[in-house]
Amino acid sequence: MPPRPLENPAMNPTALPTPAPHLPALLRDCFAAQRAAFTRSRNPGADKRRADLRALHRLLADNREAIVVAIDQDYGCRSRFETLLTELLQGQEAALAAARRVRRWMRPQKRRLDPTQYPLASAYTFAQPVGVVGIVVPWNFPIAMAFQPLICAFAAGNRAMVKMSENSAHLARLLKALAPRYFASDKLAFFADDDAGPGQPLGPLFTQLPFDHLFFTGSPQTGKAVMANCAANLTPVTLELGGKSPAIVAPGFALDKAAERIVWVKMLNAGQICTNVDYLFLPEGSEQAFIAHAQRIAQQRYPDLLGGDYTAIIDQRQYDRLQAMLQDAIAKGARAVPLLPGQAGDVQRRIMAPTLLLDVHEDMQVMQREIFGPLLPILGYRSKEQVRDYINARHHPLALYLYSNDRALQDFYLTETLSGGVSLNDSLIQSGLHNLPFGGVGHSGMGHYHGHEGFLTFSKLRPVFRQSRWRTLDLLMPPYGRRAYQLLNFMLWRNR
Structure with missing residues (x-):
């Protein structure tokens, strides 16, 4: 029964x-x-x-x-x-x-x-x-x-x-x-x-x-x-x-081209993107030139910050969080540079003006937490190894962006760091391509x-094995005689 x-x-x-x-x-x-x-x-x-x-x-x-x-x-x-x-x-x-x-x-x-x-x-x-x-x-x-x-x-x-x-x-x-x-x-x-x-x-x-x-x-x-x-x-x-996704501008790369593409993604959706540029590495000494290009480009694209092409921060809690992050950086020694000089945001509508931050350091919230808004810290660097070590000492980011036409340098960052996705000479694009998998690694996510x-x-993904009427494995059944050893030794020889 x-x-x-x-x-x-x-x-x-x-x-x-x-x-x-x-x-x-x-x-x-x-x-x-x-x-x-x-x-x-x-x-x-x-x-x-x-x-x-x-x-x-x-x-x-x-x-x-x-x-x-x-x-x-x-x-x-x-x-x-x-x-x-x-x-x-x-x-x-x-x-x-x-x-x-x-x-x-x-x-x-x-x-x-x-x-x-x-x-x-x-x-x-x-x-x-x-x-x-x-x-x-x-x-x-x-x-x-x-x-x-x-x-x-x-x-x-x-x-x-x-x-x-x-x-x-x-x-x-x-x-x-x-x-x-x-x-x-x-x-x-x-x-x-x-x-x-x-x-x-x-x-x-x-x-x-x-x-x-x-x-x-x-x-x-x-x-x-x-x-x-x-x-x-x-x-x-x-x-x-999410996580803090870095962008790196290599020595010799056109700063105006890098500024065009980084400003675009940093102001898209007011920076509220999980794969946005969270901080930027520039070769030491190029910061002011980059800022000048970025301000010019931002002014061309957003002559009226309040005109409707620029998005608001989603709610008051997020707006207050970003303002507190900005004030924390300034109080700890950062220099705030407006991306749109002369254009203020709108507190009532939660329109937050985009801001670049210089002289940042690890004690600031903008360098500890994902920003998810229109703030961009800038770090100067002297060597590719310095950048690599900085990135690898932190959680794996959801994205990494490198601006360089040097294939050897591209290979260096691709092999020496780990992130979710990568765009070379652009930002964000890899996230929207239907034929590229999207996903993080470790702290930035799992799966695609x-x-x-x-x-x-x-x-x-279901594996299926279909056996035939006759099977080779029958030749390897005990008792293990001469023929079984000959066949086994042949297979071992084939896989030596």
């Missing part, structure tokens, strides 16, 4: 984990519906995945203006052009690119066999959906940071629950209203941070769900708490964090997404 099944699944250590009873019903019910839907359709075909990806594209394209307005309301002032460029265009391109390639990504990949399995057996891998994916979205690029992992998760055949930031309340309400027009809630659901009720942030509760994979973008400090919650369910996690690597992140 077979053993009786346990009547209480909670007593069965092999049963799938279920959401804890203390979690809000809206989370538990949605998770249960998505898991049940995944059980009914565990491996959607390429046509279904392409249809889902095109629906994500339509959601963005059909509602472009409403999305722009919602993000502007959340920021108080968000450059319309930057929202269209960095969020809508990026998301639409990524969705269409994945739809074109997903059939190829899904194909089984043949693998070579070990000598003991030649010549009749075969081996291959295929990517299989993992199930229900959780995505926690930051506020700085709320569409890009929601839809880029969503695209990867849907390409991999999964279902998704998405928790928006507390600073994206208008956008969260909009996406909650729009999503049901394109997807059933057992395929995709958005949540606002206040959905659990006033004074009860949803984030810590959301990450306690027993997802099959959790994707989090945010600070390293919050990332640690997310990992702790995921550990209780052994939920695999991808963390996209974008393109094929994102597809693999949300898949189980």
Whole structure:
């Protein structure tokens, strides 16, 4: 007689984990519906995945203006052009690119066999959906940071629950209203941070769900708490964090060209970018020339700082944090140089004027914490070894930027340092390329997404070995006679 099944699944250590009873019903019910839907359709075909990806594209394209307005309301002032460029265009391109390639990504990949399995057996891998994916979205690029992992998760055949930031309340309400027009809630659901009720942030509760994979973008400090919650369910996690990403201008590189590209990224979204230039290395003696170029370029691009092309700091807490960081540096001896002399910000609208900082040192907050705003410390240096040692003595950054046309110097920094991504002779570009994986290392994150690597992140790459009727291994069975030793010695000789 077979053993009786346990009547209480909670007593069965092999049963799938279920959401804890203390979690809000809206989370538990949605998770249960998505898991049940995944059980009914565990491996959607390429046509279904392409249809889902095109629906994500339509959601963005059909509602472009409403999305722009919602993000502007959340920021108080968000450059319309930057929202269209960095969020809508990026998301639409990524969705269409994945739809074109997903059939190829899904194909089984043949693998070579070990000598003991030649010549009749075969081996291959295929990517299989993992199930229900959780995505926690930051506020700085709320569409890009929601839809880029969503695209990867849907390409991999999964279902998704998405928790928006507390600073994206208008956008969260909009996406909650729009999503049901394109997807059933057992395929995709958005949540606002206040959905659990006033004074009860949803984030810590959301990450306690027993997802099959959790994707989090945010600070390293919050990332640690997310990992702790995921550990209780052994939920695999991808963390996209931050850190202090350096830029290095090499001797001999055109300072005006470096200034053009660094000023662009430092003022984009008012510097509120996880892969932004957090501090800048310049050859000693070139600081004033660089500043002159940077001020000229900034004035050309932003003749009116308050005119709408420049974005506000997201909320009062972040604005106060940045102002305190600036005052701390000045009080400890830094020289503050306005990037736009004569143009002041607007305290009421949280428009913060960009500022360069000279004579910085390690006791200042700007050199201890990720800035995430329009402040740029500048360090003079004398040798490449000095720069290398400084970078390597700190947490691995999410990005590294080198301005140099010297291939040997490029190779030096690429091999002698470690970071998430790298741009040579530019900044930030590597983060927006769909065919380059995006991800940090150590303190700046773990795991990758974008393109094929994102597809693999949300898949189980399942290895399969298919044995033939006859197998070579039978010739190596005991008792070990002369023929077995001859074959073994031949294989050892082949691999000497």
